Amino acid sequence: MALGRNVKLVRELRGFTQKELSDRTEGVVSQAALSALESRDSKRSVFLKELAKALCVPTATLLKT
Numbered sequence: 001m002a003l004g005r006n007v008k009l010v011r012e013l014r015g016f017t018q019k020e021l022s023d024r025t026e027g028v029v030s031q032a033a034l035s036a037l038e039s040r041d042s043k044r045s046v047f048l049k050e051l052a053k054a055l056c057v058p059t060a061t062l063l064k065t
Contacts, residue, residue: 002041002042002043003037003041003042003043003044003045003048003063003064004037004038004040004041004042005036005038005041006061006062006063006064007037007038007051007055007062008038010055010056010057010062011038011055014055014056016055018031018034018035018038018061019031021051021054021055022034023036024054024055025047025050025051025053025054028047028050029047029050029051029054032046034051041055048062048063
């Protein structure tokens with residue numbers, strides 16, 4: 001798995017919509033950016049730290065393959 005897929009998996013396990021996760025980043029990551037990250041299943045993102053914090057997981061969790 002790459003970053004986008006891991007973000008989606010953890011987001012869904014937490015029961016968050018993309019909009020709710022975006023809100024938890026205090027607007028740093030827009031819903032559109034989150035959607036693009038998840039759909040293209042990127043291996044990296046400038047938003048890694050913000051997403052990990054909002055999902056309450058270590059960054060390593062989101063980077064696992």
